[in-house]
Amino acid sequence: MEAVHELVVRMEKITKIYPNGIAANRDVDFSVRKGEIHALIGENGAGKSTLMKILFGLEQPTDGAIYLNDERVNLSSPLEAISKGIGMVHQHFMLVPSLTVAENIVLGMAPKKGGLFIDYKEAVRLTREYSEKYNLFVEPDARVADIAVGMKQKVEILKALVRGAHVLILDEPTAVLTTQETVELFQELKNLREQGFTIIFISHKLKEIKELTDRITIMRAGRSVGVYDTDSITEQEISRLMVGRDVVLKMDKPEAVPGEHVLRVEDLHYVNEWGKKMLDGVSFSVRQGEIVGIAGVEGNGQRELVDILFGLKLPDSGDATVDGQSLIGLPQAQIRTLGVSYVPEDRMTFGIAQTANIQENMVSDRYRQKKFNKGPLFKMKSLNDESDRLIVDYAVLCKSRAQEVGMLSGGNIQKVVVAREFSSDPILIIADQPTRGIDVGATELIRNRLVDLSRAGAAVLLVSADLNEVMELSDNLIVMYNGQIAGYFDDGQWDDLMMGEYMLGLKRQSDDEIRRACHA
Amino acid sequence: MFEQLIQSIFQADFLFIIIRITAPILFAALAAVISEKAGVANIGLEGMMMITALFGFLFAYWTQSWIIGVLGAMFVGILLGLMMGFFSFKLKTDIILSGIAVNMLGAGGTIFLLNMFTGLRGNTGALVSPNILIPTIDIPLIDKIPILGEILSGHAILTYLAFIFVFLMRIFLYRTPLGLKIRAVGENPNAASSVGVSVIKMKYIAIAMSGALAGLGGAFMSMYYSQGWNQGMVAGRGFIALAAQAMGRGEPVGAMFSSLLFGLAQAMKTKVSGLRGMASYNYLIEMIPYVVTIVGLVFYAMSIKRKARKHQLRPIK
Amino acid sequence: MRDKRMVLFGFVRGAAAIALALAVGAIFIFLSSDEPFTALRYLLIGPFVSYHGGVTAFNTQNFYQVLAAMIPTIFTGLAVCVMFSANQFNLAAESCVLVGGFVGSLIGIYVNMTTGWHAVVCVLVASVVCGLIMLIPSVLKVKLGASEMVTSLMLNFVLLYIVLHFLNYHFADRSKGATMTFPFLESAKIPSIVPGNSKLTWGFVIAIIVSLLVWIFMYRTRWGYAIRMIGINESFSLYSGMNVGGTIILSSVIGGLLSGMGGSLEVLGRYNTFVWRELPGYGWTGVTIAILAKNNPGAVPLAAFFLAYLNKGCQLMSTHSDVPSEMIDIIQAAIFLFFAAEQFLSGFRQKLVVKTTREELMRTESLTATEGE
Structure with missing residues (x-):
């Protein structure tokens, strides 16, 4: 089966030991098929974020290899990851509040006029173009400090798309969103999947994962504990694999006797x-x-x-x-x-x-x-x-x-x-x-x-x-x-x-x- | 006595002096602005000015060309900036401490270097000649206007450059891609690095530019203002510039106005100490710019504090 | 295991930093001198070894002079330690030494007291005055958030000019050619503890005792504890219910007290009249000492000794060769940069950590494996 699918990302035996001695990843294997929404799930501290930081070039693995489209790569900086088509939407937005939406989107690749100055009009045009193409509505001229959380997230996604990302990593994107915004986001993500994009979706929320994703990699204590087709696994099972035991037992606690x-x-x-x-x-x-x-x-x-x-x-x-x-x-x-x-x-x-x-x-x-x-x-x-x-x-x-x-x-x-x-x-x-x-x-x-x-x-x-x-x-x-x-x-x-x-x-x-x- | 003071202040030459005195502070203040925009506190400006002043003068003396002197000062400033950057960005020395180290080099190291290169001690008085000093220029047309001409014309080339740089800096920061990147790095380094802008590189660029500007300030001091290099020449201007940056809210134009304020204080000092009956107050008068700086900083801090209000009880990291 | 390795690593790193700094100094000596080996010899071993007709001997006078030179810098080093420990980049120790020396001098000249008490009063008043001066940058910082670094730097100039003003126009001895005060009363002088001209006074003994006291203060009292915790993590300290503002002010005032004490002990021990006409530079040396001592007051005398030794070496070098004594500033700056560089040799450190962590993981895994059986 595996051979049929084209693997856009393959990480092999990734180990990461931080300078403070914490082993965040240990021999993790992780791979993603082209055009899928792949959930990466695990408790806080299971090592999901570290793994994704490595894939995005923010951290260097202590050991292990990364392949993009079967080609071994060395991702020493986000710049390299971006140039190889990887984009990341961080849990905490990576936006500069005093700049406008358009300025944030073109930051680092600003169109020029006269060889020297920023062509701001072009930046706005570019923003509009992508915004319409992928159905992600933003206001190019608004200062990021003034816009709502949902729009900030769209700016983040646009930033990645404008840079030519075809693999998008989303780190707990729904944590900050309202229900309505979450519904919208899912629609947008499914839309991107249809257009051939690959999405890695980090989350804690089982329902979202069931609704949105195609496959799941579950992590626990720095290791990968398995990869599953989303349809073939129940929430109960995911939960058990995540915490390493059956869903947390009810605590035996004596009856409360409230006082003053x-x-x-x-x-x-x-x-x-x-x-x-x-x-x-x-x-x-x-x-x-x-x-x-x-x-x-x-x-x-x-x-x-x-x-x-x-x-x-x-x-x-x-x-x-x-x-x-x-x-x-x-x-x-x-x-x-x-x-x-x-x-x-x-x-x-x-x-x-x-x-x-x-x-x-x-x-x-x-x-x-x-x-x-x-x-x-x-x-x-x-x-x-x-x-x-x-x-x-x-x-x-x-x-x-x-x-x-x-x-x-x-x-x-x-x-x-x-x-x-x-x-x-x-x-x-x-x-x-x-x-x-x-x-x-x-x-x-x-x-x-x-x-x-x-x-x-x-x-x-x-x-x-x-x-x-x-x-x-x-x-x-x-x-x-x-x-x-x-x-x-x-x-x-x-x-x-x-x-x-x-x-x-x-x-x-x-x-x-x-x-x-x-x-x- | 007071009347004398008023009289001497309301004269064209007083305003001329203010502009002249402001120029080196302004260079240093712009140096502080650019590095601070990238989130780098450059407290080594004082030492940078001392060292670049020395090398500017020496280059000019060796080549008998003031232009090469000025360029040499900028070059040395850039090297110093990159050195600070190397230690602070690469080896993670606290940037304040790298700054202090550069100031140490500026204080004693310059005397050593002067001796090493020329055998002289303490100052370069023996080497000064007119052709290695920065020339002054009369601006056509303006120099014919009464009063205004007296104030604005006849300054050193670098003086004009300092004020022109205020506007160039503004355009650079707000209208060019590099400026955009530098501001982004200073405001949210994570945002910048997440789109592949190298935070370290931007910081290096900013502190190198800071060094170049400090170099212009240094060259101005030794090759025009003091007509030769001497040990006590910079006299805290690098530190005053830090205060000017802070008071000017980190913006080029703001820094210019606060620099002018310090220029005014220093000009007052030269005026007042020249007055009869004031001679025995010369030290207290010399103190004025530094007191003004503290007072200015206090007012600035108070205005910030007022803005912070209820939301920032949570300590800011 | 991990801790032991890290302690060892700390030593290696410190030694490497100093060696590198000296190497930088040596490069400059080779570049500038016609007799680099003579210069180097005086720099490195000159302070203790004297040559007389081919006979090498321990030079006691030079040794005393080195110890004497530590007096003001131990105090400024301690002052900077206490202030840096609270994460206050207050650099006014520089001018407090001057003010302390000046105030101590005035009392030593104009107040008549019995021998024994006179010097004590001079030093105490000087300390208190400097402690109060430090209220300026620290209160402005705590109440308004004004950068203590910039205010203290400005304060250095302000205080210098105030001292010069009073020295020149109120307390100068007009009968002398140079500007200086009248001579100190004998009762105000700090007596020497060794014969000869080395100026090794009781100030040295006091400096060592004060180092110990400051160590006790920092590590064995609630105030020192609060200063250190605030320096490490201000948010944590605030949440724990510490009085952050008050403690920051306290640390600065103590910094002032110590600097003033150092200034007055130095002036009353070394000179007969007050002669300083510029900032003496001991404050900056204090910063280097605090960095070398890693803000530990117990290590301050050691760091001060090292710098005094180097300084003496530089002086001898400039006397006996063609290299100027200001070399010290270059070496000091280099030490400063390498020593404070957290990432200096960090690659080596990371390897150690990885190795240790792997070992620990293997150990715990084999443990759990045996438990499982």
Whole structure:
């Protein structure tokens, strides 16, 4: 069978070891047929992005070979990949905000007039031509800073097409799109397939993959675990191959016994710097002893909500209180004094100081406490004991407390963060994507601890893009859509189909139902 | 005393002096603008000017041609820029530290090099002759206009060039493909590299241009302004230029206006210290441009801060 | 395993950087000198070895002079360490040394006090004044976001001219030909610890003790800890609830205190009157020292010794050969560039990492394999 199909891309035994020692790809084989939409799927950290970065020349493989149309190639830079017909649409848009759409599209290959100057009219014409030819509507003269996300994505696709790409890599393209935009995108992609383009589609969303793609390569822990025709494999099977076991077991957690209100969020409104309404009247509460989960497609206001709760943004109106005290406008030090702890989404930027050691990272919120200081000096023994205790408690795999945190694996880094945040006797824990991109062992440990803490009386607000995670862990569940609460569920009776409908804005509860989230 | 000051300021020669003093700062400020546009903070401008001033003068002396001197200064500036680039882009030395290293070379290295090439110490006074200095030109027609002619005509060629470069730089940045690429690299390097624009190459080009402009500034100092090279000649102009770039919002025209402001401060200094009764304040007067720079920077920072408002509580990386 | 290899790699890299920088220096010597070998000999071993009629001997006086030269640079090195640790590119240590020397001198001339206390008061007041000066760039940075680098550079000039103004028009000894102050009172001078003319004063002992104290401050106190964490990752520190602004200001003020202390100890130990008429350059040397010491105060005396040695070597070289002493700036710039180059020898490092990771993977795999059985 294989021989019948023309392979446009063939990657053999690709291994990639990063300078920090992380082995992102190990002996990966990957190939794509001409004219197909090929899904590349795997959990966060499975190595999909690295593999595609290698194909696009952004990273060099430590080992392995790449063939394009059966010709061995060395892709040392994106320029080379582009010249060989590969285009990539990144998850985070690669656009220059202050330039216009047309300028972004011709960047690096601008048409000239007089041999010296940019022929801007020609750039606009070119943009229009491609835009019409492939049915991807954009406004050539608009500044990229001012256009909507969906249009930005089209600009990205056009950028690749204008450069002669016939293989398009799309890295989680739907993560940032509205439902309508996703529908449009799929239409456009199918249209491109008909015109002979080959598309590699990276995604987490099984339904999209089933709907759109022809074949699937599944990755797990840096390796490829199989290639399948999309029609011949069920979502269940994909999911099992991805996580390496049958769909995650229901967690056995004791019944929640909610106590007093800890966090109250009242009618928050927030408009971002580009004038988009990100929070539009959000109210809910979290009580002692319960886990309230927030589900939703990323970009529906969760980020802004968390930022406001931890003092990183100021809302336009509304209030948030912990034990009756408003958090709005407080510095982080005071928010922490109120008993709030926080597991940040971006752990490398906000959770740790990479070149500091494990101990230093574990005590960053408590180093001023009396028990760690004697006069002006640290009590090194207390600090050592504290960090050694946490290392054991949270099973951080390391040589010693003096090891540099940046040298640990992702899961162990997150254990360091969590050990610190969970061990400060918090009355409220805000956990933002607490298990994103980390291994199964660390994930389980973190989830169990979260449940333990809540059962011991802490209020937990869990924000996660991992639907399984929110559904399993939450006692009560909020779905956010478009800056509002679209649904509130407190009966434990939910499944992903139902969630999907609320997350994608197909359904919305009545205002009265939603008001139950305040537990008033 | 104050009247004297007012009188001397409202004279054509005062404006002439401002323009003359502004020119080297402007070259350096444009050097700062171009590198900053590519996202490269060039704090080595001070040292670059010292070194290029020396080599410009030496080339001119060896060939007895001011043109070769100026070109030589630009060439050395480009080499220095590429050296900084090599260490910072290739070997990943912090760009600030590469800048400091160039400034070290500018401070002591120049004295060593001068000695190595000529056997002289500290300055080139002994080598100066009129034919190796940058000539001044009278602009036809304009030089006949009263007052305006006095202000605008009779400057060194490089002085005019500095102001012409402001507009050339603007056109370069906004109307040429290379300018577009450089701005893209400075604003979003990932975007640039994703379409195959080599970020490193653009940064090299920008810092080399920065070096060339610093070279013009250096040549202006040793081959016109100070009439010969000496150790304390650049006197912080490279650093002032950084402030001018920042105050001018990183745009060529903005940098020109802030450079003029610093030119004004320095011209005031020369005027005021020439006045009777002010002699014993000469050091405090010399301090003025630097104080102005700090004040200017503070106002600039305040205006930025006001714009940031509520959204940027999240620390910016 | 990985850590041990990396530590070793760090040493190799540092040594290679210094060797390369010296090689650059040697190239310039060969280019410029008629007697390059004499020049090189004085540069490299001149500071400690003296020749008298074919007899080589350890040169004690030169050795003391090298140690004496470390006094101001240890302090500026420490100052820069503390400020760079907080990721503050504050370069005003340069002028704080000058101001510290000047303020210390004035108190040493015009205030009458008992021996013993006088010098202490001079140094302390000088330190405090410089600490307060550092509030300018740091507060502007924290409150307004004004680049501390540019303000501190400008401040260097401002302070220079202020000192020159007061020196020339208020405190000059008119009876002297050159501009200088009246002589210091004996009670204000820092006494020598060795006989002879080497100027090796108690300032050296204080410098070593202060290095130790600064190390303790940075690694054993909550303030030092906060400074280091903020320097590594400001966002992380903010999220952890640290007072980022206050800590940045603190680090700069300490930088000022240390520079002022160094300036006053140097001036009161080395001279009889205040004679500096330009910026002494110790601030920039301090930057090089901090880079060599990788911001570790404990390593500062070592780095300062190395540079003082080189500097002395350059001086001897210029005395005994035709190579000017400013050679030091070229060597220093080269050291600076190579030492601070993160990617210097990075290919070698990457190979080490790959090798180590492969070994670790194999080990864990064989482990899981045995477990599975």
